[in-house]
Amino acid sequence: ELVAGLQCRLRALWEERELLLSEARDCARRGEELQAVLRDLCKPNEFERYLMFIGDLEKVVSLLLCLSSRLARVQNAISRMDGSTDAEEKQSLNERHKLLSQQREDAKDLKENLDRRERVVSGILAKYLTEQQLQDYQHFVQVKTSLLIEQKDLEEQIKLFEEQLENVQQSIP
16 A cells, blocks of 8 residues: 555656646746847847856756755754764764755855846846836746746655655565
């Protein structure tokens, strides 16, 4: 029953991933349409700023999510430590925690810088776009960010359930 339940949950998560990938393709298509409009309207250096911002948006959000996920796993491992955990493992986990915490703080600084750049890019685009087009751009940025977060969360859930299913199947004689 447990195996069947895990398999059912995994199928549901895989279906959810397909829907999310479809939404991501739609968002990418809207991004390409916006990019085509901006290529024609903006000066080359302004268009390049927009492209750099969009590329960095994905990288910085993905970096923050990855570091947060890794940090959470290390924190979980630290919370499971007990008296039988050897000193070397404790030290290794504490060092990884410290390093990941610092890297996440650095990534937050990158995100703050990216937010400032987004305001600059919005100011540039406001010179060329109608109010509706500008709102569409802002919606695109929000959706792109949300989809990245949802995809990462879903991938983590799938990985967890796959590991649980594998462990349960290995425990059955």
